[in-house]
Amino acid sequence: MAQILIVDDESKMRTLLSMMLTKKGFAVDQAVHGRDAMEKMAKTTYDVVISDIKMPEMDGRQLIKTMRENKILTPVVFITAFATIDSAVDMMQQGASDYVTKPFDEARILLTVQKAMTLNHLIVENQEMKAAMARDRQAHDLVFASKEMEQVVALAENVATVDTAVLILGESGTGKEVVANHIHKKSLRADNRFVPVNCAAISSNLVESELFGYEKGAFTGAADRTRGKFEFATGGTLFLDEIGDLPIESQGKLLRALQEKKFQRVGGNQEIPVDVRVICATNRDLEQMVNQSRFRQDLYYRVNVFPIFIPPLRQRKGDIVPLARYIMTTFSFGKDHELTDAACRKLQEYTWPGNVRELANVLERCLILTRDTRTITADTLAFLQTGPATTGQVAVRLPANGIALQKVQMSLVKQALAAAGNNQTTAAKLLGLSRSKFRVLVKNMEEDKNMEEE
Numbered sequence: 001m002a003q004i005l006i007v008d009d010e011s012k013m014r015t016l017l018s019m020m021l022t023k024k025g026f027a028v029d030q031a032v033h034g035r036d037a038m039e040k041m042a043k044t045t046y047d048v049v050i051s052d053i054k055m056p057e058m059d060g061r062q063l064i065k066t067m068r069e070n071k072i073l074t075p076v077v078f079i080t081a082f083a084t085i086d087s088a089v090d091m092m093q094q095g096a097s098d099y100v101t102k103p104f105d106e107a108r109i110l111l112t113v114q115k116a117m118t119l120n121h122l123i124v125e126n127q128e129m130k131a132a133m134a135r136d137r138q139a140h141d142l143v144f145a146s147k148e149m150e151q152v153v154a155l156a157e158n159v160a161t162v163d164t165a166v167l168i169l170g171e172s173g174t175g176k177e178v179v180a181n182h183i184h185k186k187s188l189r190a191d192n193r194f195v196p197v198n199c200a201a202i203s204s205n206l207v208e209s210e211l212f213g214y215e216k217g218a219f220t221g222a223a224d225r226t227r228g229k230f231e232f233a234t235g236g237t238l239f240l241d242e243i244g245d246l247p248i249e250s251q252g253k254l255l256r257a258l259q260e261k262k263f264q265r266v267g268g269n270q271e272i273p274v275d276v277r278v279i280c281a282t283n284r285d286l287e288q289m290v291n292q293s294r295f296r297q298d299l300y301y302r303v304n305v306f307p308i309f310i311p312p313l314r315q316r317k318g319d320i321v322p323l324a325r326y327i328m329t330t331f332s333f334g335k336d337h338e339l340t341d342a343a344c345r346k347l348q349e350y351t352w353p354g355n356v357r358e359l360a361n362v363l364e365r366c367l368i369l370t371r372d373t374r375t376i377t378a379d380t381l382a383f384l385q386t387g388p389a390t391t392g393q394v395a396v397r398l399p400a401n402g403i404a405l406q407k408v409q410m411s412l413v414k415q416a417l418a419a420a421g422n423n424q425t426t427a428a429k430l431l432g433l434s435r436s437k438f439r440v441l442v443k444n445m446e447e448d449k450n451m452e453e454e
Ligand SMILES: Nc1ncnc2c1ncn2[C@@H]1O[C@H](COP(=O)(O)OP(=O)(O)OP(=O)(O)O)[C@@H](O)[C@H]1O
Pocket: 140, 141, 142, 143, 144, 170, 171, 172, 173, 174, 175, 176, 177, 178, 179, 241, 283, 323, 356, 357, 360
């Protein structure tokens, strides 16, 4: 139903207009002056505003100016007496869409409102188109060539069209957000927002208001009702990155929102329905966190319906050069740079502990170093520590009173399985083992556990 806001300090005029429009099926709200109208527009989106020009507090001229400054593009129709037709013309110059002179008849008002509604449709369509284009520009392309990533993308595309909860696992910088965004783009929600939230970047006392929004006066400084990320993502996808960092106190509220598909803003009691697809990501061992009571088990099961593991870059060497070439083109000064064959080999030899993010940083540095020659050689990459002297070394500290090697092994096997979403082949790769050797380890581990229990 179309929503119209009538702004007039004369109550008789508001009532008359309101009656005319409600009779024709419009939903009507009233404001007594411009400032009152601005407050109403902060909470509700109207299709058309019908306003008087002369009003106390904030007049019509000031109202339209304030609306446009606040990026509220709703069409405004002014009502004016014959004597002030000059000011109506002035209003049109300020951006009003039309005006009606007093005394007016019902047919004239309805026609003007219809015209304003058509204009509003065009404005909304235009805004949506611009937003979609901006989203496309922002969203990174997903670049891959390796078999490993082919499998990841196949899984992602498989789950895209259903609203199943996806948990993306992988080291930092492997592209978890890029994959989450790909799932969104391939889903039925693609025309709506993809809203990323980094749970590790929000201080624990603000997490709930950030996710669920808050009511005016909910806490000191809560001057206005504010929507949270859940509401902002309505119709679209909410990407909860670093979900392992969500404070345990907030996990219950997230679980309720996911399970019951409704939530309340902080300080409010109105139930707001959730129409959001949630994708979570983590580089932590959530299962271990569950065992240590740092992550709720029920929430773990809820978000881990469909795990997708992204292998680290060192385990999908086939992606390194295509990614490097793609990343170079994303820098305005890197469009016509080249990589020599030796440089490509050097990139493939390096272990990339920071994954694709580190690759992008290294390339940025190289592009700057080779601004004159426009060719990145193995020498340009000399600062990358490659080779057996530095790879494969792990600094593990022996506890003062020693530790059973078997225990360390067991912990690593568990961590690898968790990071690989229980996929044994991938977990084996993470530990540099063949699948059969890994299976033996798992079997021994299970046998030991059974013996302990007996
Ligand atoms: N396959 C890919 N194609 C194109 N760009 C990629 C790809 N993977 C990663 N990137 C780029 O690498 C950077 C890191 O990726 P992203 O933020 O998705 O990683 P992440 O795993 O979510 O990291 P973190 O765990 O630190 O949040 C981004 O700039 C992203 O655009």
